[in-house]
Amino acid sequence: MGVTAKLLKGTLYARGLRLGELDGYERLIAGIYGRPDRVPIVLQPYTYAMAMHGLSARRFFTEPGPFINASRNMAVYFGADSWSPVFDFYNIELDALGQKLIWRENSEPDVDTREPLIAAEEDLRRLKPPVPGKSGRMPYVIEAYKRYMDVMGIPPMAYACSPFTMAVLIRGYVNFLRDMRRNPAFAHRLLEFLSMEVVVPWIDRMVEATNTAIVVMSDAWASAPNMTVQMVREFCLPYVEKVIRATNSAMRTVMDSGSWGEKDVADPREILDIKMDMLTPGNSLKALRPFFLLVWNEDYEAVGIPRIRAYAEEKDVCLMLNIRPDLIEEGPVERIVENVVKVIREGAGKGRFALLLNLVPVGTPVEHAHVAVAALKQFGRYPVGGLEPRAFRMPSFRPFDEWLRAEGLPVD
Amino acid sequence: MDWEAGLSAAVAQGDEIKAEELAREALDAGAPPREVLEKGAVAGIDEAGRLWQEGEYFLPDVILATEAFNVVMGIVEPLLAGEDGARKGRVVLGSVEGDAHDLGKNIVAAMLRASLYEVLDLGVDVPAASFVEAAREQEPGIIGLGAYMTTTMRNMEGVITALEEAGLRSGVKIIIGGAPVTAEYADRIGADGYGADAVEAVRLAGRLLGVS
Numbered sequence: 001m002g003v004t005a006k007l008l009k010g011t012l013y014a015r016g017l018r019l020g021e022l023d024g025y026e027r028l029i030a031g032i033y034g035r036p037d038r039v040p041i042v043l044q045p046y047t048y049a050m051a052m053h054g055l056s057a058r059r060f061f062t063e064p065g066p067f068i069n070a071s072r073n074m075a076v077y078f079g080a081d082s083w084s085p086v087f088d089f090y091n092i093e094l095d096a097l098g099q100k101l102i103w104r105e106n107s108e109p110d111v112d113t114r115e116p117l118i119a120a121e122e123d124l125r126r127l128k129p130p131v132p133g134k135s136g137r138m139p140y141v142i143e144a145y146k147r148y149m150d151v152m153g154i155p156p157m158a159y160a161c162s163p164f165t166m167a168v169l170i171r172g173y174v175n176f177l178r179d180m181r182r183n184p185a186f187a188h189r190l191l192e193f194l195s196m197e198v199v200v201p202w203i204d205r206m207v208e209a210t211n212t213a214i215v216v217m218s219d220a221w222a223s224a225p226n227m228t229v230q231m232v233r234e235f236c237l238p239y240v241e242k243v244i245r246a247t248n249s250a251m252r253t254v255m256d257s258g259s260w261g262e263k264d265v266a267d268p269r270e271i272l273d274i275k276m277d278m279l280t281p282g283n284s285l286k287a288l289r290p291f292f293l294l295v296w297n298e299d300y301e302a303v304g305i306p307r308i309r310a311y312a313e314e315k316d317v318c319l320m321l322n323i324r325p326d327l328i329e330e331g332p333v334e335r336i337v338e339n340v341v342k343v344i345r346e347g348a349g350k351g352r353f354a355l356l357l358n359l360v361p362v363g364t365p366v367e368h369a370h371v372a373v374a375a376l377k378q379f380g381r382y383p384v385g386g387l388e389p390r391a392f393r394m395p396s397f398r399p400f401d402e403w404l405r406a407e408g409l410p411v412d
Numbered sequence: 413m414d415w416e417a418g419l420s421a422a423v424a425q426g427d428e429i430k431a432e433e434l435a436r437e438a439l440d441a442g443a444p445p446r447e448v449l450e451k452g453a454v455a456g457i458d459e460a461g462r463l464w465q466e467g468e469y470f471l472p473d474v475i476l477a478t479e480a481f482n483v484v485m486g487i488v489e490p491l492l493a494g495e496d497g498a499r500k501g502r503v504v505l506g507s508v509e510g511d512a513h514d515l516g517k518n519i520v521a522a523m524l525r526a527s528l529y530e531v532l533d534l535g536v537d538v539p540a541a542s543f544v545e546a547a548r549e550q551e552p553g554i555i556g557l558g559a560y561m562t563t564t565m566r567n568m569e570g571v572i573t574a575l576e577e578a579g580l581r582s583g584v585k586i587i588i589g590g591a592p593v594t595a596e597y598a599d600r601i602g603a604d605g606y607g608a609d610a611v612e613a614v615r616l617a618g619r620l621l622g623v624s
Contacts, residue, residue: 047563102512102537107563110512173515174479177472181426225471226515266467298592325562326592361563 024081035351039380043080045071064144069409089159096136129197132205162219164236224261241281263302305346340375423456426476445491453484478522501553506534508567513560540574
């Protein structure tokens, strides 16, 4: 079935018209628009997949084949509904611009903040925009997306770095704070360059290669307490809107996400309102497009899921929560199940809800991840009820190496 | 003296250019380096800390104040060499291996320096072996570990284990902090304390070393 048919089936299911069982992708779409058969589970395999396949960071983050196959294996092994090809998406455009990265053997590369590419204002004049799809590791990303489509039969969610976070990384956090305070004209010039000369052409290239329905700009630095609400409103949101207006279409959502900080402000709605403004400006046909409001565990644990759920319902948007990664690592099984039950009890409501398994720490026992997924599947069925952790049924699963030999895609 | 109010205000407002200018002017005019530090820079960073605690300052304000404090400290510290500065203790700080974030650590370092601790900042992405080496060679009273991602906070435990294996654990107090870190986690890995923010980290250091 083609992706359009899957989108249609998921959307219709969410509205009560059930055309057979849902597959994982259709379940996610149904969860975004309404009530699926159960809460959808999205996995970001990331460095856990890398470690489980014995891949070095250099191979995982530069070779599309091992990256996609290892990520896919992890998602299938754990039985996630959907997975996204998550690479170090904060670095791709920066790498293509020439920003130095720090490479390590067993974790993702990081921007070398000791040597920001734009150390002084005049450096911006010398900076050449990347050639979309050709500079740095952009070919790795494009090829990875193509392989994802070969393996999965659907376009991936595509990722870009937001202009604001890119500005912080390419300039250095303290330098950019000073720019915003003392030299806002330069800060705006930099953001304009990154938006229109870097991010927009890159999104266009990814869309050309994949025809994806959703592009997410990640914006970790647009978060409290590292930035104030006022800074984000003045220096981040206008450029999010610019990029969205330049790249979206009737069939495609471009959105900004990944920020946090609800627990770090007096009124969490200030941050939630910013998140909604990261989704909606320029996305005028929002009823036709997949959106989700993502809130991280550190924040929802402090603020309380019911408060966030009420906000999402008020705004008529799908709420996506992650499952606490360190808890999945540490266990024990009973604690993981209790946590899953709590998140479902308080978050699942009558639909428009999805759960994310992200950043599972390297070294996490596979049993713990299997338990998290099994608990989500057992207790996340709509209508949600009978949430008794003691009723949890332990899943059976094969050891990963054995499964890999029998059913995995090769990474070498 | 005019420079005191001006310098402390420049530090509190995070204006490192003005702070440097005023510190140099004060020193050129004969002000004792220790007074420039304590009545100017320390007073300024204390004011920034107070405004932060009262909710008037946000983290970016404190970061910039910290940077201004560090600029003045860089000018004054060499002039204090050899002076009996009545330091409260020596602290080794670093972000653990795999972690390139340093904002929180830098604030803690500045606040500790402002509170007259000697701070040896090992930087970011610091392997456990480097903490062991620093513990052996510098004999600090406290080692402070920062981690800012769930994926790197596990390496804090590795530092503690490495110190134990080197036979150095009993001679040093270990404090930890960072966004994903909790007091519960500190207990679990055998750290001596957890600081939720820089002000708390300074208080914790004082308690552990038995100084006010």
